[in-house]
Amino acid sequence: VLRFMGRLDIPVYCGAETPLVCDYVSAQDTHGEDGLGESRIPAVQETAWHTGAVDFILHTLRTTPDLTIVAIGPLTNLAWALRKDKSAFQNLNRLVSMGGNYKSYGNCSPVAEYNYWCDPDAANEVFQNLGSPIHMIGLDVTRQIVLTPNILEYMHILNPQVAEFVRKITRFYFDFHWKQEGIIGCVINDPLAVAYMVNPDFCHGFDAYTAIETAGLCKGQSVVDAKNFWNRKPNSHVLTQTDPIAFMTMFLSRICGKEPDQIQKVLPQIMVGGRES
Structure with a gap:
C-alpha cells in the first residue's frame, strides 16, 4: 500500500507476534493469506522494516504532547507498552480504537469483533489501565x-488506477461478506477510524x-455498561451513529484526488439508504 501511494518514506515497525495469553488465530478467512485479499501484490523490498513497535510507541508518547493514537488491529502492542511504562501515556490525548461492538452482532463469534x-x-x-478516553469505533x-460495486464503479471514473488497486485487494473481502452476511460489497472498518481521528463529527x-x-x-x-449498573467512571466513548455520505465523500476525495463537492452530489444517487450530509 505504501509503495502504491508513493510513501515508502513512512517507517513500518514490527510488533508482537502473538496475543498476551491465548493462541493466535488469523483472519485469513476474511482477508486471505496475504492480508490483501489474495491479490498477490509483490512484497516491498525497497524499505527497511524496523523492529520494536512497543519502544517506538513509548518514544513517540514521551516526545509528542497531546498525541492521538489510531489502533486498527488488536491492542497487544499497546498493552505491552502500558506494562513497560504506563507513565509515558500521560501525553496521550485519546486512543481511537477500531474494535468492539455495542448492539451490533460480532464478526468472528456471535458477540465479538475480531480485533478484541x-x-x-x-x-x-x-x-482498564489506559487512563485516557478510548473512542471505540466498533461494528x-x-x-x-x-x-459497494456501485461505488467501486464510480471510483473507476474518478481515478482508474486507484480503483483497480482497491478492486484487487477487496475482491476476496467482497466474497466473504456475501457468504457470511449476505452483503453485496464489503464493510470498510479501518478507514472510518482514521476519518474520525481527522474529523470527530463523522461519528456520534x-x-x-x-x-x-x-x-x-x-x-x-x-461489555458496555450503557445504563451505569456498575457505577464505574466511563473509560470509553462508544460510537453508535455515523454519516455514510459525509464519510464516503471524504474517503473518495482523499484516495482518488478529487474535489469533494463533485463527489457529494453523486453519492446519494449510488448509495443505498444514503442521505445528503
Whole structure:
C-alpha cells in the first residue's frame, strides 16, 4: 500500500507476534493469506522494516504532547507498552480504537469483533489501565460504511488506477461478506477510524464504562455498561451513529484526488439508504 501511494518514506515497525495469553488465530478467512485479499501484490523490498513497535510507541508518547493514537488491529502492542511504562501515556490525548461492538452482532463469534477477540486480554488491559478516553469505533458504526460495486464503479471514473488497486485487494473481502452476511460489497472498518481521528463529527455516541470478556463462550465481547449498573467512571466513548455520505465523500476525495463537492452530489444517487450530509 505504501509503495502504491508513493510513501515508502513512512517507517513500518514490527510488533508482537502473538496475543498476551491465548493462541493466535488469523483472519485469513476474511482477508486471505496475504492480508490483501489474495491479490498477490509483490512484497516491498525497497524499505527497511524496523523492529520494536512497543519502544517506538513509548518514544513517540514521551516526545509528542497531546498525541492521538489510531489502533486498527488488536491492542497487544499497546498493552505491552502500558506494562513497560504506563507513565509515558500521560501525553496521550485519546486512543481511537477500531474494535468492539455495542448492539451490533460480532464478526468472528456471535458477540465479538475480531480485533478484541484476537487478543481479549490485551484489549481489557488497555481499557482498564489506559487512563485516557478510548473512542471505540466498533461494528455498530463500521457496518454502516459499505463499499459497494456501485461505488467501486464510480471510483473507476474518478481515478482508474486507484480503483483497480482497491478492486484487487477487496475482491476476496467482497466474497466473504456475501457468504457470511449476505452483503453485496464489503464493510470498510479501518478507514472510518482514521476519518474520525481527522474529523470527530463523522461519528456520534456516548460515554460509558466498558470491559472486555477474556475467556469462555463470550470471549472478546465488549461489555458496555450503557445504563451505569456498575457505577464505574466511563473509560470509553462508544460510537453508535455515523454519516455514510459525509464519510464516503471524504474517503473518495482523499484516495482518488478529487474535489469533494463533485463527489457529494453523486453519492446519494449510488448509495443505498444514503442521505445528503
